[in-house]
Amino acid sequence: MTTIMNRPASAPGSAAGRKPLIERLNIVTAFLLGTVSAVVVWQLALKFMPETPETSLFFNREDKISLLSLIAWFVGFMTGIGALNGPIRWAMGKDLSHSENMFLAGKDQGIKRYFRYTTDHKVVGIQYLVTTIIIFFVGGTLAMLIRTNLGHPSGGWIHPQAYNAIVGWHGIVMIVATIIMVTGPFGNFIMPIMIGARDMAFPRLNALSFWLIVAAIPPIFISFFTGGITTGWTAYNPLASQAGLGMNGYIAFICIFAISTMVAGANITTTVIKMRAKGMTWNRTPIFIYGVVASVALALPAFPVFFLSQIMSGLDRAFATSFYNSAGGGSGWLYENLFWIMGHPEVYVILLPAIAALMEMAPVFTRRPLFGFNLAVLGIAGICGLSILVWAHHMYISGWAPLLNAPFMLTTELISIPTGMLFLVLVGTLWRGRLWMTVPLMSIFALLWNFMIGGITGIYLSDVPADAFLHGSMYVTAHFHYTLMGAGLTGAIASLVYWFPKMTGRMLDKKLSWISFWMVQIGFNVAFMGMFMVGLAGQPRRVESYAAMFSRGNLITTIGAYTIMIGMLVLLHGVISSWRSGQKAPMNPWHAKTLEWTVANPVPLENFDVLPVVTSDAYGYGKAKS
């Protein structure tokens, strides 16, 4: 009774063992506080913000109100999840105690820790994995809507407005899913163990980067129901300033996501530089680590630019500034530049960790050392360096700077050299190996096939005269699906099969993953070969109907897309059923030599009792002929 008497009066009736505030925050309080803040700010703004004249060209008042509400949602959500606990405590001069830190790490909390601001990198990894799967499910459903609508030239059962919104939504959702698909789940769960660390360098930033993504998702969903992102994922201005309120959701989403990416980038880079195990020199650091670091290091300069471009877009909408409005002295070309300065490094943010993951698996499934480790590092570094100098190849025909087309053509085509090195590393490792026929191994073959097609078509597109024909056609759409999906997603699914035993303690169902692999790969090639052909014949991108001459190619693409869908659903079923009741995995099912396979299943809270000491690299397979 005395304890209750000592409590403040505002909390009546609670039992004696009442938990401190810090332990009561979770995803529910986050959504509650976020929604309440957004609604309160929305209502207050509606009441107090002065009306603008009806003749106003832009919906300034509504834009201001919706952007304010989105900011309120964001602040409310992050407070509700507990992101501010640490900073507030610090400001009050009381740091978190040891037991509180253990609580934050998710000690002894079972399933609940996945719904809290938990700092353990393994929890964050699983959170990312599930989130990625959900986002892919949404993006895939949207892709099926698009393909169904395009199954017939006069398909048209989706209204053009809704169709454009679906295209934009599919684009941005898939871009985000592919950005986080390797570095999120595997970069967080596997990477620290692989380098022999007990956690990330900044565990709270790690939780922050994940929960920012969760905070960013509702705005993009709400935007669909308030006019949608009818501009494609590129959100070019001035089309974006013309679009409805849904654009504000896009702006909020990108800003929050960009912060998340920057936070994760700083965290992962620091972790790898400072926390590798004793003896893990750069020459002994697994190639997957290089891929992850290259990816986030590229994101570090790229995403602040994206953030900035959207802030300016928001200002143009809400305050009728003229960053991108040529009538007011601005320029749409400014937006295009900012967007692609982010946009081209971003494709390598997606690709590098996926390819590096496959390079990591190659020696395991060929039982021989990685061929050309230095070449792989050089290739990754070369791609990183060049990829920040190629952005304007997206703008050859924009008319922005015709004299710069030649130099950008040069830098773009130079990227084929480091990319070729990565090809050599992969085929070199397959060469004279003992192939262990598994999904990860076959994914290497699939990547070689798909990325070869994606890469060669990239050369046509990098060529200015050819691009003057191909730009903005379905050919481009097929090309980047070959790279991001055919290469990137293939690598991510291989990573899922490969690391599933360590992350869940169970083996991923072999039969289902094989069925899924073949359906997805065959369906993918059918779908996007058809798309290449209609692109060459002259079908523009992002159209909701097309001339009858394109109908055969589009039908082929739609059939392929349905095959992919079935394959993906089989994989999803495999993941869920194996996670629940799959065969228990041994500690090192693939007999691999990297450090993550030396820890028990499930991985204990701080990974290692005694930190490992590394004396060689992880590729010591094969034996010399005597």
Add this chain to the structure above:
Amino acid sequence: MHKGARMSDLQTPQKAQWWKKADVKKTLLLWVVLTPIIGFVGTEVQVRSMGAPASEVMASVKHLMAVFTWAASPVAALVAALALTSLLNKRHYGDTPPPDADHEIRNSARTASTWIVVSTLLCLFALITGMIVFQKDSEALLDAKAININATGQQWLWSFDYPDSAGVRSADLYLPVDKPVVFHITSVDVKHSFWIVQMGIKMDANPGYITETAVTPNKIGVFDIRCAELCGLLHAYMQTKVHVVSQADYDAWLKNSATLEGAA
């Protein structure tokens, strides 16, 4: 592992010359067979899809696509041959790993340097071939004898002005055959992209700015103009036709349109 590490996988001089090894022979055979197949199929599929050209620009784009495909086919074929040979080699099925490979090759300086040199040369080849065509296309803009056309995009239609015959404006584009044309392109609202499909030219229409592109149509007929930049609700329907006609028909059409405009 350190002694063998330096040994080239294509170089075991004590035993047999590297090119006499069974898997090397298999690879070379596959390479020789696959190169023309990939080159032929890749070129045919793409060039056939592109349809008949209606200008030299488009013909050179088609030519470039074929040249690039043939230049890339040995590389694609080599990767495919190496991968296939590996796949046909020693496969192992089961839940436990196969025994380790019988070597521990980590590097081959010769392979790596050859690979880098060849890919650099191919890259330069692509660049130079592209630059030659690019240069020619760019020079066409400066042709003083060219007909000028002002193309204006707006949501969701194109309109064409003929400043050389003041007052004429049309929704379908009319051009005389074999006469160079320079387009001055702009937009009144959002960004569009002016694309004459069969002539292989495309240029964005930006509000507030004028961009230029040039072409010489060399075939009489009706061709497609499409918008190639998402421009809002009816982007898919923002298309029109270009009628390439003889000089006499063109003059007659201009005269006729001018009187119509005057009457209106």
